[in-house]
């Protein structure tokens with residue numbers, strides 16, 4: 001069988017359904033978003049934590065809550081070859097808590113501030129902005145129950161989105177109360193729900209997770225729920241004071257928000273402050289990030305009874321939001337400098353120059369395959385380079401390189417020995433953040 005014939009026999013492979021690839025040039029945007037988010041967290045003193053992509057299944061059952069859709073319907077759970085039940089992480093907070101407890105990180109300076117990023121897995125119905133492998137950048141601030149910390153976390157999420165240039169999003173905020181007022185409110189809500197003609201599934205949900213019913217998007221349900229009691233009207237004095245203080249700090253920080261008393265998050269561990277960032281151009285999958293307090297979670301997982309608050313930002317959705325706003329998060333440059341050698345001798349010199357530029361931290365690439373001037377310059381433009389270094393016979397003879405400024409369309413001959421210093425200075429001047 002010829003190669004061609006055997007090719008035909010196999011269908012080209014595709015990534016699994018709902019699992020996105022990020023390939024160039026979009027992958028540059030992906031990386032820019034992720035880096036901007038993590039940089040924002042590092043600037044606020046959050047330290048990197050790298051966690052396993054799969055954990056024992058019981059972590060999520062105990063941490064996230066068995067009544068949630070995430071745990072009951074969406075987990076990638078399987079037995080490993082030793083017969084242990086493991087699950088691809090559907091979210092990050094439970095794993096962070098597990099790791100903090102395991103490594104006694106909660107015994108040091110508090111709050112413990114951690115940032116993580118990477119893929120998470122949820123068996124959801126794929127559609128635009130809803131993937132089975134999704135990417136998040138998350139932070140957790142553990143061990144201090146201070147409304148100023150709630151405000152910090154929320155303001156940082158806002159700063160993350162602003163740092164990539166996003167504008168068309170808004171912040172919704174509420175409080176879910178705590179152990180002193182939520183149980184009573186829960187019963188009150190259940191009593192109300194029992195008076196309604198609910199379908200079987202909703203009735204069941206009302207019994208195990210009544211707050212989730214408030215989130216029902218069906219118009220007839222919205223109508224029926226118009227008079228439902230709201231947590232915000234049944235807060236204890238301490239919960240109210242905490243929430244008011246968070247709002248005060250957010251006002252001081254100039255972070256705009258609206259109160260949504262019906263805001264419900266899809267994970268069970270939340271207490272007190274809860275928030276979601278929404279981008280209205282994204283249709284049904286409008287949540288670009290969210291989070292809140294989870295004061296009982298660590299104790300629930302067998303650790304100390306410490307408080308915590310954090311967020312998870314959806315990198316995939318932030319990317320889509322950027323696209324709808326027509327904004328680029330990356331500078332579109334693969335490299336700053338691109339070598340264009342013309343002839344074998346020039347190539348030998350250029351290989352060395354490019355290597356030296358890389359050694360001093362400049363980004364540089366060059367044309368390979370002995371291309372002519374036109375083809376090689378095309379390569380320089382495709383790379384988005386700021387400078388092309390052209391070296392032909394004439395330059396070889398005079399020991400120089402023609403440095404072409406590809407944006408100003410100017411050219412200068414620089415001695416081979418001086419080109420490194422010339423470019424370091426030129427690029428520091430153009431992009432001061434490099435210095």
Ligand code: HAM
Nearest residue numbers: 091092130131134287288289290291292310311312314
């Ligand atoms: P979450 O709201 O489930 O929270 O997810 C955070 C963000 O991840 C969402 O706002 C959304 O942007 C993105 N996301 C979720 N599911 C998908 C999906 N199927 N496809 C694309 N993007 C998605 C958490 O995961 C919490 N662990 C956040 C947190 C940290 N709370 C406290 N600390």
